[in-house]
Amino acid sequence: MITPSVTELVTTLSGDELPAYVYDLTALAAHAQAVRAALPPAVELYYAAKANPAPRVLAALAPYVTGYEVASGGELEHVRDAVPGQPLAFGGPGKTETELRRALKLGVERFHVESEHELRLLAEIAGAGSHTADVLLRVNLPLGEEELGGAALAMGGRPSPFGLDPDRLERCLGHFTADGRLRLRGIHAHLASGLDAPAQTAVAGRVAAWARELSDRHGLAPTEVNVGGGMGVDYARPDHRFDWAAYGAGLADVARDNPGLTLRTEPGRALTAYCGWYVTEVLDLKHSGGEAFAVLRGGTHHLRTPVTKQHDQPFRVLPDDRWDRSWPRPAVAGERVTLVGQLCTPKDVLARRVPMDTLRVGDRIAFALAGAYAWNISHHDFLMHPHPGFHYLGG
Ligand SMILES: *Cc1c(COP(=O)(O)O)cnc(C)c1O
Numbered sequence: 113m114i115t116p117s118v119t120e121l122v123t124t125l126s127g128d129e130l131p132a133y134v135y136d137l138t139a140l141a142a143h144a145q146a147v148r149a150a151l152p153p154a155v156e157l158y159y160a161a162k163a164n165p166a167p168r169v170l171a172a173l174a175p176y177v178t179g180y181e182v183a184s185g186g187e188l189e190h191v192r193d194a195v196p197g198q199p200l201a202f203g204g205p206g207k208t209e210t211e212l213r214r215a216l217k218l219g220v221e222r223f224h225v226e227s228e229h230e231l232r233l234l235a236e237i238a239g240a241g242s243h244t245a246d247v248l249l250r251v252n253l254p255l256g257e258e259e260l261g262g263a264a265l266a267m268g269g270r271p272s273p274f275g276l277d278p279d280r281l282e283r284c285l286g287h288f289t290a291d292g293r294l295r296l297r298g299i300h301a302h303l304a305s306g307l308d309a310p311a312q313t314a315v316a317g318r319v320a321a322w323a324r325e326l327s328d329r330h331g332l333a334p335t336e337v338n339v340g341g342g343m344g345v346d347y348a349r350p351d352h353r354f355d356w357a358a359y360g361a362g363l364a365d366v367a368r369d370n371p372g373l374t375l376r377t378e379p380g381r382a383l384t385a386y387c388g389w390y391v392t393e394v395l396d397l398k399h400s401g402g403e404a405f406a407v408l409r410g411g412t413h414h415l416r417t418p419v420t421k422q423h424d425q426p427f428r429v430l431p432d433d434r435w436d437r438s439w440p441r442p443a444v445a446g447e448r449v450t451l452v453g454q455l456c457t458p459k460d461v462l463a464r465r466v467p468m469d470t471l472r473v474g475d476r477i478a479f480a481l482a483g484a485y486a487w488n489i490s491h492h493d494f495l496m497h498p499h500p501g502f503h504y505l506g507g
Pocket residue numbers: 160162163181183203204302305306340341342343378379380381382
C-alpha cells in the first residue's frame with residue numbers, strides 16, 4: 113500500500129523534519145485516471161475540493177476531472193487561482209450575499225441552491241448585475257434501506273439542513289421565469305457518504321428517476337443530475353478501494369434508463385484519500401495499567417481523521433535501526449499498542465490497541481489514507497507544536 117517513493121523519502125528525513133505529510137502525485141494521477149476510465153465517457157466527474165484543496169493536488173487532478181465543486185467563497189477563490197479556467201460548481205449551505213455576488217462575477221458554471229430563500233437572493237443579485245445563474249436545485253430525497261444500507265453519514269433522507277425537501281423544491285420551480293436570470297439546469301443530490309458501489313448506484317438511479325418524474329410532471333427539461341459524492345473509503349481495509357468499475361457500469365444503466373440526462377458525480381474522499389501519508393516517529397514507549405502506549409511526534413492536531421471518524425488510522429511501521437543513546441532502546445514486542453500524539457488530552461489517539469510485532473523508540477510510522485479530510489480539517493495550532501513538513505512526489 114505504501115509506494116516505494118514515499119518510503120524512500122521517509123528514510124531521508126531527520127527526526128526534526130517529522131512529522132511530515134507526503135503526497136504521491138504520481139499515484140494520485142494514476143488513481144484519478146483509473147476512476148475516469150471506469151466511468152462512462154458522458155458522465156462528468158467533479159472533484160469536491162473540501163476533501164483536500166492543496167493546490168498541487170487540485171492541479172494533479174485537472175487532466176481527469178470535468179471541474180471542481182467548491183463549498184465556500186474561500187474555496188471558490190482558492191480553486192480558481194490553483195486551477196484557472198476550470199469549471200466550478202458552487203454548493204454548500206448558507207451562501208452569503210457577498211459570496212453569491214462574487215461567484216456570479218466569476219461566472220461559476222453551476223450554483224447548487226440549498227433553499228428557496230437562497231434562490232430568491234441569487235435571482236435578485238443576478239438581476240441587479242445582469243448575470244445569468246445556472247442552477248441545480250439540491251434535493252433532500254428520502255432514501256430507502258436499500259440505498260442507505262451501509263452509509264457512514266447520512267446527509268439526506270431525514271430532517272437535514274442540506275437541500276430542499278421534494279415538496280419545497282417543487283415550490284421553487286416558479287422562480288425560473290422567462291427573464292433568464294435563473295436557468296434551471298437540473299437537480300443536485302448528495303445524500304450519504306461511505307456507500308459502496310451497489311448502494312451508490314441505487315442512490316443515483318433513485319435521484320435520476322425522481323428528477324425525470326419532476327420534469328415530466330412540470331413539462332420541464334432539466335437535463336442534468338448531479339448524484340453527489342460520498343464513495344466509501346474503508347479505513348479498516350486500506351488496500352481495498354471503491355469499485356469504480358461497478359459504479360461506472362451502474363451509471364451506464366442509469367443513463368440508459370434516462371435518455372437525454374447528463375449525469376455528474378462529485379467525489380472527494382475516494383479520489384484523494386489514498387495519495388497522502390502522515391509520517392512520524394515514535395518519541396516514547398511506555399506502559400500504564402498493563403497497556404502499552406507509543407507517543408508519536410505530532411498527533412491528531414495534524415491528522416484529525418481518526419477522531420472525527422472514530423476509527424484506527426491504518427499505518428505501516430518503517431523500522432529505523434539508528435540508536436546511539438547510552439541506555440537500552442525502549443521497545444515492545446508481541447503486544448497491543450495504542451498510538452497517541454503529543455497533545456495533553458486523552459482524545460489524542462490515532463490508533464487503539466493495535467497488535468504489534470515490534471516497535472521501538474525512533475521507528476517511523478506512516479499513516480495511510482491521509483490524503484483527504486486530514487491536514488485541512490485539523491486544529492493545527494492547538495498546543496503550538498511545529499507544523500509538519502509537506503512533500504509532493506512526482507506530478
Ligand atoms: C463533501 C461533499 C462531497 C464530497 O463528499 P466525499 O464524501 O468526500 O466524496 C460532494 N458533494 C457535496 C455537496 C459535499 O458536501
